[in-house]
Amino acid sequence: MISRILFLVILVVAIVLFVRKIRERIALLKAGTDENRFDRPGERLTVTLINVFLQKRVIEERFSGLMHAFVFWGFVAFSLTTLTEIGRGLISDRFTFFIGFLQPLEIGYIFLVDIFAILVSIGIIALIIRRYVFKPKELSYTTVVGGEIQHHHAESLIVGGLIFGLMVTYLGMVAFQPSEHPLSPIGTTLHAVGGANDLAYHSFWWAHMVLILSFLVYIPYSKHFHLIACPFNEYFRNLESPATITPLDLEDEDAEKFGVTQITDYSWKQLLDLYSCVECGRCRTYCPTYTTEKALDPKKLIIDLRNHLLDQSETILANQKGKNGNGQDSTTEIDLPLIVGETLTPAEIWDCTTCGACMNRCPFYIEHVPKLIGLRQSLMLMESEFPEEAQTALRGIENQGDPWGIGQARRTEWAEGLNVTTMAENADVEYLFWVGCAGAFDARNQKVSQSLVKVLQHAGVSFSILGEEESCTGDSARRMGNEYLFQMQAQMNIETLEGYQVKKIVTACPHCYHTLKNEYPQFGGNYEVVHHTELVADLIQQGKLKPSKALPDTITYHDSCYLGRHNNVYQPQRDILKAIPGSQIIEMERSKANGFCCGAGGARMWMEETEGTRINENRAKEALDTGAKTVASACPFCMTMLTDGIRTHDKTETVQTVDVVELLEKSL
Numbered sequence: 001m002i003s004r005i006l007f008l009v010i011l012v013v014a015i016v017l018f019v020r021k022i023r024e025r026i027a028l029l030k031a032g033t034d035e036n037r038f039d040r041p042g043e044r045l046t047v048t049l050i051n052v053f054l055q056k057r058v059i060e061e062r063f064s065g066l067m068h069a070f071v072f073w074g075f076v077a078f079s080l081t082t083l084t085e086i087g088r089g090l091i092s093d094r095f096t097f098f099i100g101f102l103q104p105l106e107i108g109y110i111f112l113v114d115i116f117a118i119l120v121s122i123g124i125i126a127l128i129i130r131r132y133v134f135k136p137k138e139l140s141y142t143t144v145v146g147g148e149i150q151h152h153h154a155e156s157l158i159v160g161g162l163i164f165g166l167m168v169t170y171l172g173m174v175a176f177q178p179s180e181h182p183l184s185p186i187g188t189t190l191h192a193v194g195g196a197n198d199l200a201y202h203s204f205w206w207a208h209m210v211l212i213l214s215f216l217v218y219i220p221y222s223k224h225f226h227l228i229a230c231p232f233n234e235y236f237r238n239l240e241s242p243a244t245i246t247p248l249d250l251e252d253e254d255a256e257k258f259g260v261t262q263i264t265d266y267s268w269k270q271l272l273d274l275y276s277c278v279e280c281g282r283c284r285t286y287c288p289t290y291t292t293e294k295a296l297d298p299k300k301l302i303i304d305l306r307n308h309l310l311d312q313s314e315t316i317l318a319n320q321k322g323k324n325g326n327g328q329d330s331t332t333e334i335d336l337p338l339i340v341g342e343t344l345t346p347a348e349i350w351d352c353t354t355c356g357a358c359m360n361r362c363p364f365y366i367e368h369v370p371k372l373i374g375l376r377q378s379l380m381l382m383e384s385e386f387p388e389e390a391q392t393a394l395r396g397i398e399n400q401g402d403p404w405g406i407g408q409a410r411r412t413e414w415a416e417g418l419n420v421t422t423m424a425e426n427a428d429v430e431y432l433f434w435v436g437c438a439g440a441f442d443a444r445n446q447k448v449s450q451s452l453v454k455v456l457q458h459a460g461v462s463f464s465i466l467g468e469e470e471s472c473t474g475d476s477a478r479r480m481g482n483e484y485l486f487q488m489q490a491q492m493n494i495e496t497l498e499g500y501q502v503k504k505i506v507t508a509c510p511h512c513y514h515t516l517k518n519e520y521p522q523f524g525g526n527y528e529v530v531h532h533t534e535l536v537a538d539l540i541q542q543g544k545l546k547p548s549k550a551l552p553d554t555i556t557y558h559d560s561c562y563l564g565r566h567n568n569v570y571q572p573q574r575d576i577l578k579a580i581p582g583s584q585i586i587e588m589e590r591s592k593a594n595g596f597c598c599g600a601g602g603a604r605m606w607m608e609e610t611e612g613t614r615i616n617e618n619r620a621k622e623a624l625d626t627g628a629k630t631v632a633s634a635c636p637f638c639m640t641m642l643t644d645g646i647r648t649h650d651k652t653e654t655v656q657t658v659d660v661v662e663l664l665e666k667s668l
């Protein structure tokens with residue numbers, strides 16, 4: 001009886017400590033701003049259940065993912081055992097859930113638990129060896145917190161030790177339990193060695209329960225809170241294209257700031273992300289800035305922000321209770337340190353190409369890019385602090401409608417002699433061809449626009465361009481954080497498009513494509529937008545384009561981030577290349593969803609790249625290493641970056657860079 005009371009007291013204390021910390025963690029989330037992530041519950045739940053119970057994204061990383069999955073599945077399998085043991089501690093040594101019609105299921109369950117006891121032990125030992133013996137680079141992390149260097153290996157060792165201890169004590173219980181279970185291979189074997197021993201059994205039982213309850217309490221107090229946070233983060237993940245930026249309400253007269261300056265300016269979901277990082281380092285694998293040794297490391301970004309949030313938790317929570325000593329109540333802006341300068345450097349904020357490789361790889365859908373964009377917005381709109389060289393592009397967009405500042409009057413020069421009509425001349429067409437600034441002004445990309453025109457004319461597609469009425473979509477301005485300029489551009493362009501009642505748009509620029517397709521609807525501009533490769537691949541399939549001239553060539557195709565990762569368009573480009581007689585495609589190792597950025601996205605096209613090595617040279621080298629004689633892309637920015645990269649490697653004489661549609665045109 002005394003032992004039952006003692007166990008009850010320990011259990012209650014553990015639950016109280018657990019709940020208290022969980023409430024504190026939730027209160028911190030509530031300090032964030034609002035964000036609606038409650039739509040499409042069915043879709044959210046389905047994917048969450050698949051990811052949680054099948055560990056789908058975790059096991060994408062074959063070895064470590066599978067070992068982690070063993071541990072997770074083991075925990076799920078053991079949960080009923082744990083509840084049973086709690087029942088035995090509180091009620092009776094014979095307590096079981098398998099009573100009545102459930103009784104026959106007990107045999108299978110005990111067998112399952114036996115199997116998972118082995119798998120969990122294998123998983124934990126393998127993960128400890130991986131972390132401490134092989135020391136993979138993606139697990140390394142060192143940060144400065146409160147002036148001290150913190151290594152995060154200690155926590156992993158504690159948790160690994162706790163789980164391993166749970167397995168050992170479980171096996172001890174099985175070995176000395178009053179009677180062995182017939183369908184428990186481990187139990188029968190161990191029981192044959194140990195035999196029924198009441199004292200030993202109860203000693204292991206107590207050790208097991210103390211470890212379990214210690215683990216329960218430890219979770220919310222440690223970085224392993226992710227064990228609880230991750231399923232929720234998966235449920236509340238972004239269901240839209242990951243690069244789509246949430247609009248700022250610039251007309252809100254009560255707004256005291258735009259963007260993010262302090263941690264509570266993030267939405268509750270962005271804060272939940274911080275709880276969910278398991279520090280696996282997968283976000284680094286295809287990150288162009290981490291790979292080329294720049295300041296921005298996506299794993300460090302999330303950990304630093306999490307540490308910052310936890311460091312400020314006392315102030316935030318005190319403010320919520322209205323007792324922070326300054327007489328501030330919860331409606332008053334909390335005086336928290338600025339993120340930029342205190343926790344992150346400006347270089348980290350501006351390095352990002354918004355390629356999305358980090359978010360695509362993260363097993364728990366953590367969103368890195370919105371965190372950086374929020375900081376860019378405040379630096380841009382509140383402080384006017386941004387890389388000086390970006391000023392030229394912003395001024396060009398604002399004054400002339402394009403980042404080069406060339407001016408609308410020259411937007412149609414590329415089309416001279418091609419018999420291309422403008423919407424003003426002929427709006428009775430199926431498609432508006434949105435040329436984009438690069439397609440209209442950049443000499444190399446003008447050739448792509450010309451090729452596309454010839455291909456569309458060949459297929460009999462009716463289209464017009466806006467000509468002088470087209471203006472920059474504002475993509476670069478938005479990625480730089482200049483939401484004000486972006487919204488001006490968006491509203492102006494939408495007005496023009498509405499004037500011609502445009503329904504379908506084709507464009508050769510993935511950045512225009514993404515913005516027109518996913519971001520203009522935020523301002524009432526709804527169009528059916530296709531990338532030129534989607535339309536051309538479709539025309540080939542319909543038999544309206546028949547590539548017949550052989551182009552014996554080895555081609556490697558570089559995926560544009562804004563077409564591939566952000567909009568899931570990978571196949572049409574490859575279908576077009578395959579349709580060209582004689583072509584032989586050689587894929588780069590980093591391709592499709594794991595493609596490597598060219599370095600131009602996120603408005604990096606307009607900024608200097610001074611840290612580490614150059615991203616475009618890294619990518620160009622990979623393309624050259626395939627031995628292909630042609631490097632194809634489907635994005636004007638990628639074209640520019642790859643051409644420059646190949647020039648640096650001194651290979652322009654032997655390797656050409658082309659847009660997919662240029663190859664197709666040659667083959668018609």
Ligand code: SF4
Binds near residue numbers: 352368
């Ligand atoms: S979006 Fe790309 S560049 Fe930015 S942190 Fe993620 S992987 Fe790195």
Ligand code: SF4
Binds near residue numbers: 302361
């Ligand atoms: S952000 Fe995601 S991928 Fe990166 S370390 Fe954290 S959990 Fe892993």
